[in-house]
Amino acid sequence: MKLYDLFTKPGKKIAVLVDPDKPTDEQIIQIAKRSQESGVDFFFVGGSLLTNDNLDSCIKLLKIHAKIPVILFPGNTNQLSNKADGFLFLSLISGRNAEMLIGRHVIAAPYLKLSGLEILPTGYMLIDSGKPTSVSYMSNTVPIPNDKFDIAICTAMAGEMLGMKLIFLEGGSGAERSVSDEMIKMVHGSINIPLIVGGGIRTPERAAQCARAGADVIVIGNALEKEPGLLSQFADAVHGVI
Numbered sequence: 001m002k003l004y005d006l007f008t009k010p011g012k013k014i015a016v017l018v019d020p021d022k023p024t025d026e027q028i029i030q031i032a033k034r035s036q037e038s039g040v041d042f043f044f045v046g047g048s049l050l051t052n053d054n055l056d057s058c059i060k061l062l063k064i065h066a067k068i069p070v071i072l073f074p075g076n077t078n079q080l081s082n083k084a085d086g087f088l089f090l091s092l093i094s095g096r097n098a099e100m101l102i103g104r105h106v107i108a109a110p111y112l113k114l115s116g117l118e119i120l121p122t123g124y125m126l127i128d129s130g131k132p133t134s135v136s137y138m139s140n141t142v143p144i145p146n147d148k149f150d151i152a153i154c155t156a157m158a159g160e161m162l163g164m165k166l167i168f169l170e171g172g173s174g175a176e177r178s179v180s181d182e183m184i185k186m187v188h189g190s191i192n193i194p195l196i197v198g199g200g201i202r203t204p205e206r207a208a209q210c211a212r213a214g215a216d217v218i219v220i221g222n223a224l225e226k227e228p229g230l231l232s233q234f235a236d237a238v239h240g241v242i
Contacts, residue, residue: 003069003086003118004165006041007194012211014238016040016231017073017198017221019047020058028058032065034228038235040066044219045084046073047134047173059083071120075138077108086118090168093159094125094152095141122166122196123159125152127179129200133172143172152183153190160191167191169215171199173222178206181213188214204230204237211241 007013016035023031035043043062045055059070059081071086072079080087089112092100112119126135128143136143144151156167169179169187178200188195197210198219207218218238224231 003071004120006069007120007166007217012215012238012241013041013217014207014235015042015044015071015196015198015217015219016224017044017046017219018058018062019221020045020054021047021052022225023058025057025061028061029065030228031224032062032068034231035068036066038232039239040068040231040235042217043068043070044073044088045070046079047075055079055081056083072117075135077104080108080111080115082115082117084117086120087112087115088122088166088168089119090122090124091159091164092126092139092141093123093155093162093164094127094144095139097139097141100139100141120166121164122168123156123162123164124168124170125155125159126170126172127152127183127199129171129175129179130177131175133175133199135170135172146177146180146183149183149186152187156187156191160193164193166194166196168196168198170197173199175200178202178210181209184210184213184215188216204233207234208237208241211238 070084072084073088126143128146171178194216196217197215201207202223
């Protein structure tokens with residue numbers, strides 16, 4: 001089964017974001033084992049910066065210790081590896097930085113063509129979360145204000161019309177607040193492709209709220225770095241939403 005088919009299957013899904021820069025090998029192994037036990041649907045691997053050469057080894061450890069698809073969630077064109085299963089080909093459609101819309105994609109395309117990875121064209125939308133984030137700084141873009149639902153709706157619609165297969169609403173790593181239920185609901189209602197939501201989701205209860213509002217995939221990252229034991233609760237909360 002293709003990865004994209006997993007995104008479109010009925011039911012809410014949870015993705016664990018793993019930044020190769022942060023955990024030790026032992027911590028990566030524990031993340032993999034806990035994720036397998038908890039029924040996690042995807043691993044997203046990447047970060048705004050990679051200061052070491054751990055990407056391939058991180059992916060390898062995840063795949064050895066869990067039977068969960070590993071999808072690259074790249075912060076830049078250096079974060080490429082044919083060890084993964086798929087690649088979120090992110091176009092930052094909420095911004096006006098041409099490099100993030102198409103420029104770096106041109107550089108990455110030849111490698112991706114040869115990589116064997118399943119490419120998942122993704123409309124990436126950065127939503128204001130209350131403070132500057134690594135994503136907004138590194139991408140040199142201004143997030144969509146969290147109360148400008150019309151801008152978010154029209155941006156998501158345009159992304160789908162341009163051929164994006166997924167839409168990703170992102171508050172950013174370390175966000176003070178997650179994307180609001182109202183924005184999730186309105187964007188979900190305006191598109192016919194899967195909606196991913198991440199950033200600032202710190203509790204299982206909040207994850208379930210986002211899923212009920214219309215998110216098809218919930219991404220959890222920082223919350224698990226602080227309390228890894230909560231993973232099963234996050235997964236149960238998301239999978240329990242009908």
